[in-house]
Amino acid sequence: MKTKVIFIIGALAILGLFWKPLWRITLDAPQYPDGVNMYIYINKIGGDTPSTLQNINILNHYIGMKYIEPESIPELTYFPYIIAGMAALGLVFGLSGNKKLWFTWVAILAILGALGIYDYYLWLYDYGHNLDPNAAIKIEGMTYQPPLLGSKPLLNFVAHSYPHTGSIFLLASFVLCGLAIFMQKKSSDELPVATKEAPKQKEKELEPALT
Amino acid sequence: MKNSIFKIAAFMVIAVGGGYLLTQCGTSSPDNSGGVMSGSTAEEVFVPPGEHDTYYAFTSGGYSGQVGVYGLPSGRLFRVIPVFSQDAEKGYGYNEETKPMLETSFGFVPWDDSHHPELSQTNGEIDGRFMFINGNNTPRVAKINLSTMETEEIIEIPNAGGNHASAFITENTEYITASTRFSVPVPQADEKIASYADKFNGVWTFISFENEDMEIGFQVLAPPFNWDLAHGGKGKSHGWMFFSSYNAEKANTLLEKNASQLDKDFIAAVNWKLAEEYLAQGKAHDMQVDFRNNEWDESTQMATSHERNTVKVLIPEECPGLVYLLPTPKSPHGVDVDPTGNFIVGGGKLSADMAVHSFDKMLQAIENEDFETTIDGIPVLKYDNILQGIVKQPGLGPLHTEFDGRGNAYTTFFISSEIVKWKVETQEILDRVPTYYSVGHLMIPGGDSRKPEEGGKYMVAMNKITKDRYLPTGPELAHSAQLYDISGDKMRLILDFPTVGEPHYAQGLLASRIKDKQVKTYLLEENKHPHVTDRESRARVERDGNVVRVYMTAIRSHLAPDNIEGIRVGDEVYFHVTNLEQDWDVPHGFAMMGATNAELLIMPGQTETLLWKPTKEGVFPFYCTDFCSALHQEMQGYVRVSPRGSNVPLSWALGDETGGATAP
Incomplete structure (x- = not known):
């Protein structure tokens, strides 16, 4: 029973992605003392202020980068359905208590995660390379793709790209669901000789981590 | 004293x-x-x-x-x-x-x-x-x-x-x-x-x-x-x-x-x-x-x-x-x-x-x-x-x-x-x-x-x-x-x-x-100026008798519109310039050659108005006075001034975008 709860909590944890951004790109330059922060959610692109995206677009237009317009990025429309669907699926699988289904769910999430990162990379590549040939500032051989992970100088800016708070929920999903599978496995292995106290104790130890 | x-x-x-x-x-x-x-x-x-x-x-x-x-x-x-x-x-x-x-x-x-x-x-x-x-x-x-x-x-x-x-x-x-x-x-x-x-x-x-x-x-x-x-x-x-x-x-x-x-x-x-x-x-x-x-x-x-x-x-x-x-x-x-x-x-x-x-x-x-x-x-x-x-x-x-x-x-x-x-x-x-x-x-x-x-x-x-x-x-x-x-x-x-x-x-x-x-910018969406131009696509010029209103926007690094024709000697031209910027410390200035008052210095999200009464025929430049960006020097435009009673139609342009109205 406890492992089911852990799995379900893990599966529902991905709903946190509706709340917190998955990734952050920070642009640093001397005349931007606070940095310019762009937050990538599963359903939108945000900034420190409502006008951050406009400010980034103004800077980008000198090098001929296309305007970053959330409306023109279809992933931001259908990603929320995928995440919600995964959470629902996780709930159903969780209730079933079927370890194979659990494993399948984690595997799907891993594949989706990998695809998501690859898709993100393609967008970064597109914005960084697909430049207006009539841009005011053209530098031979220069492209402006921000790094997927890490920091990279782009003209006067240094771009930093790292997972942000939302990714903690994704990580929590993997950890909790993985743990549930592991515990389920263990308890079924030990089933013939198991006393009821042993798993209970373990779950107790886990409780603080869950709260 | x-x-x-x-x-x-x-x-x-x-x-x-x-x-x-x-x-x-x-x-x-x-x-x-x-x-x-x-x-x-x-x-x-x-x-x-x-x-x-x-x-x-x-x-x-x-x-x-x-x-x-x-x-x-x-x-x-x-x-x-x-x-x-x-x-x-x-x-x-x-x-x-x-x-x-x-x-x-x-x-x-x-x-x-x-x-x-x-x-x-x-x-x-x-x-x-x-x-x-x-x-x-x-x-x-x-x-x-x-x-x-x-x-x-x-x-x-x-x-x-x-x-x-x-x-x-x-x-x-x-x-x-x-x-x-x-x-x-x-x-x-x-x-x-x-x-x-x-x-x-x-x-x-x-x-x-x-x-x-x-x-x-x-x-x-x-x-x-x-x-x-x-x-x-x-x-x-x-x-x-x-x-x-x-x-x-x-x-x-x-x-x-x-x-x-x-x-x-x-x-x-x-x-x-x-x-x-x-x-x-x-x-x-x-x-x-x-x-x-x-x-x-x-x-x-x-x-x-x-x-x-x-x-x-x-x-x-x-x-x-x-x-x-x-x-x-x-x-x-x-x-x-x-x-x-x-x-x-x-x-x-x-x-x-x-x-x-x-x-x-x-x-x-x-x-x-x-x-x-x-x-x-x-x-x-x-x-x-x-x-x-x-x-x-x-x-x-x-x-x-x-x-x-x-x-x-x-x-x-x-x-x-x-x-x-x-x-x-x-x-x-x-x-x-x-x-x-x-x-x-x-x-x-x-x-x-x-x-x-x-x-x-x-x-x-x-x-x-x-x-x-x-x-x-x-x-x-x-x-x-x-x-x-x-x-x-x-x-x-x-x-x-x-x-x-x-x-x-x-x-x-x-x-x-x-x-x-300290206020950093004025919110454009809260700008209730009667002559605000809240986006570039709405930039235009309107004439009512000898009163001409230029609904202009400023954003790095251009003024819209930047080519204006159909202005006549004796007109009263109001430049209503809205700074579309919403970033900290990005004012734009606006100055018109021969204007007998001063410049405008417009904070982000603000609209300010300069009255200009052209007295001579010719083509006169205007430009941004506050070094706003790398292409600030390019932030300029022209007004063509025709004689009184001229039938040069009122028109305006920015890059490939043009607009116009038949002169009344």
């Missing part, structure tokens, strides 16, 4: 003494040369590059009509806030939005003489909301918002001449004072000047501040003395306002002699809480007057000038207990109330001694009816019965006093060019320092409130004469300010810096009170 008499006096002292050092007059010899500062002193005022000062100081601009914003302890100038004078740099008073701010009953008055800034207070403590400042020449009071550092309201003071005892506040900013330095006929009339003593009057004006909006609450008719300065009661004396005066002689000519005859002039104590009761009883006279109240609306980003026609006037004779006169030696200038509210210091500028009145004794004298006489129906209290004590021979020409909140007072002496520190309770002199030269006002941040900032750490002296202090700049020299550390027993000079205009009074506060609430 209020101090011209003392400048003359100071020069006479120099001439008579045959010496140069007027700082020596009747005082101990100062040991601080002020010219050499040790390395450690330099460190005390050094704010490293990129770091912030701990205080804002706001100095009045005097005859510049503006307010200077400085940092302390560095003395660095950050901004000049345009208030009473047109400022071509910012377009203030030139653009269509701010022109109404400078309207008066006399018409457009594009200059004034600003003397006394005062920060708003709650419970007698600085609250960081607003600052008020007087215009002396064409009597006015302005309100400045401390989160935008812009002038938001100006109210004209009717029935007044020379609004000098202003803009001082009551301890919860219930009222802001205004007053008359140059008494005039009330109501104004074509009178013989020689009838001054009989036909002229002063007024004490109380500007109410309900809902953060200035209105003339009421006026009290005053004897025709020269009402000079004021300060509100605080703590126990809250409910009273004190006004100093000179010219109890009621002279109307050669005042330097004729107004300097009597041993004592007066501080008036006005019980404004009682005035409110008299108002409620209907004792006020409704007087027909003519004045303006100009208000800035942040949502439309425009000022409107409202005409006002009545004012309520109380006459002391009809309102017993409303006003008492406190005899004070001789021609007092400043009137300053200590943080406890009990001690009222009158800087008798022609007196050898300095009187300190007691509020408790004043109330006692009123109760006992210890009156010497009455003047214009106002009881004059007996000097000896209200006097707390005398600061004996502190210096020459005492003017203004501020307090540190530790029981000490600091008084400026114009003629002997020094500041004297003394103990309020005992009037004992504790220390003195020279100033360079001829100090007028001084300022301790919060030093006229109930709670000086940080218990009084810094003091700024503002001086009228500079002479050799800085690199000379021809005949006209900067005025100077000196910063002293007053946290110890001895006052120590730690910095000397030039100022904008002629600072009279100043105010200061801890930067932490307001620095985080």
Whole structure:
């Protein structure tokens, strides 16, 4: 029973992605003392202020980068359905208590995660390379793709790209669901000789981590 | 100039003494040369590059009509806030939005003489909301918002001449004072000047501040003395306002002699809480007057000038207990109330001694009816019965006093060019320092409130004469300010810096009170300007008769539209330029060749309007004046001007985008 709860909590944890951004790109330059922060959610692109995206677009237009317009990025429309669907699926699988289904769910999430990162990379590549040939500032051989992970100088800016708070929920999903599978496995292995106290104790130890 | 008499006096002292050092007059010899500062002193005022000062100081601009914003302890100038004078740099008073701010009953008055800034207070403590400042020449009071550092309201003071005892506040900013330095006929009339003593009057004006909006609450008719300065009661004396005066002689000519005859002039104590009761009883006279109240609306980003026609006037004779006169030696200038509210210091500028009145004794004298006489129906209290004590021979020409909140007072002496520190309770002199030269006002941040900032750490002296202090700049020299550390027993000079205009009074506060609430941009979506262009696709040109409105947008790095044709000689062209930026510190400027006013300087999210009346045929450029971006130099455009009656169609363009309309 406890492992089911852990799995379900893990599966529902991905709903946190509706709340917190998955990734952050920070642009640093001397005349931007606070940095310019762009937050990538599963359903939108945000900034420190409502006008951050406009400010980034103004800077980008000198090098001929296309305007970053959330409306023109279809992933931001259908990603929320995928995440919600995964959470629902996780709930159903969780209730079933079927370890194979659990494993399948984690595997799907891993594949989706990998695809998501690859898709993100393609967008970064597109914005960084697909430049207006009539841009005011053209530098031979220069492209402006921000790094997927890490920091990279782009003209006067240094771009930093790292997972942000939302990714903690994704990580929590993997950890909790993985743990549930592991515990389920263990308890079924030990089933013939198991006393009821042993798993209970373990779950107790886990409780603080869950709260 | 209020101090011209003392400048003359100071020069006479120099001439008579045959010496140069007027700082020596009747005082101990100062040991601080002020010219050499040790390395450690330099460190005390050094704010490293990129770091912030701990205080804002706001100095009045005097005859510049503006307010200077400085940092302390560095003395660095950050901004000049345009208030009473047109400022071509910012377009203030030139653009269509701010022109109404400078309207008066006399018409457009594009200059004034600003003397006394005062920060708003709650419970007698600085609250960081607003600052008020007087215009002396064409009597006015302005309100400045401390989160935008812009002038938001100006109210004209009717029935007044020379609004000098202003803009001082009551301890919860219930009222802001205004007053008359140059008494005039009330109501104004074509009178013989020689009838001054009989036909002229002063007024004490109380500007109410309900809902953060200035209105003339009421006026009290005053004897025709020269009402000079004021300060509100605080703590126990809250409910009273004190006004100093000179010219109890009621002279109307050669005042330097004729107004300097009597041993004592007066501080008036006005019980404004009682005035409110008299108002409620209907004792006020409704007087027909003519004045303006100009208000800035942040949502439309425009000022409107409202005409006002009545004012309520109380006459002391009809309102017993409303006003008492406190005899004070001789021609007092400043009137300053200590943080406890009990001690009222009158800087008798022609007196050898300095009187300190007691509020408790004043109330006692009123109760006992210890009156010497009455003047214009106002009881004059007996000097000896209200006097707390005398600061004996502190210096020459005492003017203004501020307090540190530790029981000490600091008084400026114009003629002997020094500041004297003394103990309020005992009037004992504790220390003195020279100033360079001829100090007028001084300022301790919060030093006229109930709670000086940080218990009084810094003091700024503002001086009228500079002479050799800085690199000379021809005949006209900067005025100077000196910063002293007053946290110890001895006052120590730690910095000397030039100022904008002629600072009279100043105010200061801890930067932490307001620095985080500074507005960075105006929200474009909240811009309710009637001629806003909230996106580039709406940029256009419209003609109605000979009035042409250009709905223009500015964003890095272009103006839209940037090619305009179909304008004719004789047109009135309004450029309504909206800055579409929503990023911090990205203003755009706008200048039109041949425009007879000034530039626009438009903050992000703001709309400003420049009126241009083309007088010649040709093609004329316009451009952005504020170096906004890497392609700022490219931010330009042209207007083609055709002859009167030409049929060149109205059209506009930006890049491949074009628009147009058939010329009517």
